[in-house]
Amino acid sequence: MKLALLLCSSYNSDEHEAAATEVTLDVAKVDLSSINRFRRTPYGIDTSVYVAKDGYRISSVVDGRVPLWATTDYYSCTHVTVLTPKDGDNYVNIYFKDKYGSKGSLCLKRVGAVKENVLKSVTLEVGGENNPAHFIVNRFSNFPFLVYTPNVGFRIKEVKCNNFTVWIAGSENERCVYASFYPRNSPTLGYLILYTPIGVKEFFYSFVNYEWIPATRNEYRLGLAAAGFKESTFRNTITLDINNTTSKAFYVQEYKIDQNSLRAYKTPPGVILNKVVCGESTIWFEKEGCCTYVNTMSIFGTAYTCFIFVIDSKNNRQILYFKKQDDEWISINKDTCNTPLTNNVYLGDIGAMDQPRLLMSSFRNRQDLRITSYASRVDNSKGDIILVHGIRSHFMSEFCATNLEWNFERIDFPLFLNASPFGGYIYLSENSNVDRYRHLFEHGCLDGLDAFEVLPVYEYRNSLLEYLNRLGYNVYGFDLQSQGVSESVGDMNCCVNDFKDYVNDLLQFIDIIKRDKFGDTSQTWNERVLHGTPQTDRKTLLFGFSMGSNIVIQAIQTFHKNARLGIKLVDGTFGISPMLDLDIHIDNAVKWISFQAIWLLSFINPNGLNPYAEALNYGENFEFIVRFHDPYYHVSNTALKMIDVLFSACETVDKGENMANYPKDLPTLFVHTKGDRLCGIKGTRGIIERHLSDSDVVRLVEFDGSVHYLTAPQSLHHLIPVFTDWFDTYG
Template sequence: MPIFKRKHKKETEVPVSNSDVRLVDLNIGQLNTNDFTIRKSVVFDFLLLTYSPSGGADVGKVLLKDTVFWQKGNSSDVAQFVRCYFRQGVIRFVELVINSNGSAQYLYFYKDYFRWVSTTSHRYAQVFSRQVSNYFVFKSVKLRLSGNVNELFFYVHKMEKAPFHIITPKPAFKVEKVVDGVLTVWDSNKSDSCVNALVFHKNKRPVLVHLQISSHEGLESIYLRKEPLTWNRITRSEFTETIRNSGFNPDLFSSFLTLKLDLSNVTENINVDNHSYSYSPNNLLPTSDNTPDNAPDTVEVGEHLSDGVKDTVPSKHMVRRVSNVDMSTRVECISISPKPGYTVVEILDDDFSLFNVNTHNTSRKNSGGHNNNSVENAPAKKFVVFVNLIRYKDYKLLGIYFRGNKGTDVQFFTKPFKGKWTPITPEQYYSLYVPDNLSNSLGNPGSPSAKMPKSLNPVSLVMGSFVNRLGLKIQTYSSPVINGKGNIILVHGAYGHFCSDFTTYNRDYLLKYEQFKSLPEVKSVDEVVSPTFDLERQLYDAISHHSDVFEYRTLDELELSQTGERFLLKNSFVEALNNLGYGVYGLDLTSHGRSEPLNNLRYYVNSFMDYVHDVLQFIDIVKLKTKSSQQPNGSKLYLLGYSMGSNIALRAINHYYQDLKLNPNNNPDGDNEVDSKLVDGMVSISGMYDFAAMQNSFLRSLATLVISILSFLVPENPNPFEKFFDYTISLDAYTRYRDPWVWPKKSRNKMLYLLTRAVSDLPKYLSYVPEDMRVLMINSNKDDLVTLKVLTN
């Protein structure tokens, strides 16, 4: 039973009749205790400690100093789990899972200043969301009404035909102050922020502003007018009349904010992010020895590898050159969103209308034969906030994202080769999202993938763990196949974790709560609707289902799908490798994902070699596991690294063979010959071998010196020179930003120093890599983050 009382004298253990069970108290302020198993991880920016009684221990009381959260009422009450959330060394939230007569009861507490409050799950989610919302803020910024506005922090729309500017902060930035030169227009009281500004100009100077302020109580519109030496609050009607008296008719304002979006001719009123890539799956993925090199492609050959890519492929013995490979697919991914304030009334592709808000009839006219130049006519209430266009030659896929009542609604369309635009279901869209979908080719008996073995327990990823050399618990993942070609160990990159890099984010899960993008719906000069991320509802749903960040069970032996909806294996890299016949194994590196953190910090280690030792230890574990499983004798084992993971993988191979060479006693064969093989090959994807932005030797040396000084003085502080990444460029990037196990912010000084050293020192750590080691390196042309130049040199 939950109770709150002050302890007046020291409590002692109460003996019970059963000699095999001892009754112990849990003081959650004491981390070192042999009576409890403690799991440690970082969720958002909370350090999460989960206590569970060790064998033979029964919890009699849960307390913190003088505050008692729960005390055993009768012998049938069992405290199974206690979860404590720390921030800056202080416990902020406590959850208890109590088993009473076979049924689970959940108790929730939060700290309100200096006292603890017992609460409901709904109130708990509300208070928790307020704390978590600060995690998604990279920086508190000022909005300057005069002069240039920093478009790294804001969406900006300077209207050409009306004297207005519409300025909206991007989700990662919190407006704490609005200023006009030296004048303060509005100032935050720490619990609120400005989420939109509609600024009226006269003689090119701001004279009126309509601000939307977000607080715990909701959204509030405030109107201000500039006086000679100050900005004063005015009423809504005064705001409108002042605009009218200044010579602009506010009734005409909305007519300047309607927009027709032509996909074939995007205008300057649209924000566009264009990404293109080429790939050839049948040539780039590892093949077994019995797979012919001339296996037919399943897609039409289009373009060849560019000269720029040829130049970046290393020509050492250990690397097979792939410069002649036909890059059979070139895909453009275009993210389109209107500038803030615009209402999209029609979406066209040349003269073909895909969406029109002027007709309230929602029937699909093209299917009825009445109008072959229109696909979807929708109610005027639909507000388009985002369009995602995927284009391969004449083949197109389109997703139109509308603001819904609670989240984001989506409609999907496809235009086949020489065909017409037609609506499709989400399942059809995602199956076509990958141009050469492996699952589609399974139905073709003539395709190589038709001969691939089915995976064991399809779409299944089992979680596990091991304790590394630092005593930290490392989260692992496995997805084996029966009688497969081999196994691949995946090593993820910086900032993220295994699931963020190798599984698929469930977009529907995010869009259920998120009104993506955060663009305002401007209905008039005095009425603006600003979107919000319903974090409270998301957290409440997770609490109600005890999933996602509120999954309290021990994760070992659980399938990933049992822990929540955030990640999917469908159409993921893991599933693709399974379908190719490869068992997949992976881990969250130290201080990443669900693994235990060092110094209680996300994305932080003391030595880059800590990552290397994690990987080497995990390789040994996988080898032992696959030897005793349903794997054929002589099964191949590959190591695949993505970004930072590629650097780690290459160092792991070198360190292993260096250790065998210099310490022959470690060789299981007992001689000086290095016969023990670590892996059969390595694959590098976007390998972090050199930084594209640090090619100038002088600037590289200067940057390394400055970073090393900061690393020594303030190792855990964010690096002041690193730029913020814009996670709003695409929905995929945005889902990563909302991941509670990803570090979305700047690197800490110590980590950035370790990364620069890992790049600059890499050539010194390659001398022991066997020359006959098969290494495949895949890197995109014009990658603005990493290059392969250090290896080619």
């Protein structure tokens, strides 16, 4: 569930001196000569952050003629945020500190109810035909109850059974999160748990005279007994055997890369998983606790490490890690479980950075948008690597590791409901909203801050970022415009008017890095980046993932089309799961017809949302759940015009006149899975066959499997030896 909340803390810097010029901040008409404005869109909410420029201090805050706040001898303002939800009024939040440095905030207007960000509102047909992507269902055939919860991103607005309505939401702020009906074959009794504006409520129902009528909990339980159900003999505790991969009762997703596989197991609703085994060997057992999620890593079909999510009776959450040693499973720590970086023959014992920081900065691009950038630098580096992410995402989501513990502690989703089919569910309140969402609003200007403090959803350890640092390289990157915390031209996220806007931003950023100007926020667009850049002995490498690979190749093409002969842009290129062909999305008649309809609609209403987009299953594993809850990851449908932008980008990059500008002596490594269903490998193979087949420094490494997210920590097992071999040759 995503919440639109007015939460803040103060900006943690002493940048406003007592001698600074005092100014009044009018949120209705901001004077930008003395005030800096930073625009962000957490959870899609348009948010303006106002911070006084150097030499100024906010002495008072007004809304037109209405006074809102004034500085006193004791309190001083650090920054102000204005949130503008699409379906509501503005909300003004003032952040301050006292003379002793303690921080606080004043929320002058608060959203009255939580706003859930859903992909779709759906109706549950108990015992009937339902879209399996919308619900998580108890599929144990011998379980006496029918039990349902919504999948991530879906809101149950209505519950029907026997073709009669049981419950229907009274407002958009109501939703059903748990539904249990008895008996399984022809239900006459129902139990619902609802999220409402006034809290979590449970309701009971009985089917009488072709009508579902409300009942008390006692009447419901008496009805169960009258129907022949014996509560005293009922057991809903279950065991998961990770060796039994044929069971359809659990929700299992498997991700294969060559001989390795990752399996994610979700516990279905209505049961309590209190034991996890591997054949005859017990991995974990807890009489009072429950396990909601299991993740295993296997090689040649044999599991060798796993971690499990455990919740006790007091809602304390913990992630436990295990590995197989001989025929037993032993408890280990997180680092030991994540072996690619902690026990890898290719890296050797070179250690990690003692205090890793991902420094944030920004620059102004050709469209005068503030583009947020990142740097993770090491001492005595061998060179610089610039990472470019893909669509929907941002730098941290693609190149850092998910902070599992931080997210498991904070994400509240029905997946973790431990409800009994007899009612009496006790809602154990979460962390306060201020604690859960403080990180979104507590910082004014992000320049100079550590990104892991700004967005603790992600972490450094066991990430691609750490691996590249440990190889001895500085790592840089930025959030593409309209994505992450970078600004956009209009009010739409994940949207550009021209793919070349991405390309120009990358060329500008390369120039900034090569001139050693990262951290200089005064950097603006200069046409010289299209045809010239400082020529230094320092090695610069480009690394593109997914759509980022297309951006990287087009940037190289654009530069060498305009630059003088002999001028070099970079020393090497990586393309991981590159977006060079999207025909896989129109590989049958239905998809092709839908694409033609989208193409026509994009001319009529280019900024309209694509109605034919298939939402990702954000509930299929925990890392996808994290992406859904990530305030800066774009989970909604994209604008219609982006479909044409992306398909056109694949055509443009492959044109002969453009590939003629790609240096054949530029060391280039492509890595792709053969069954990638997001960006087909056909495009990568085709570009090499048509344009680069005579180059002896261009290489394509193909893996069996269908995994697209090859930059994720779980994929490093495969990438590290490939990368290390490349760096030994060209690094």
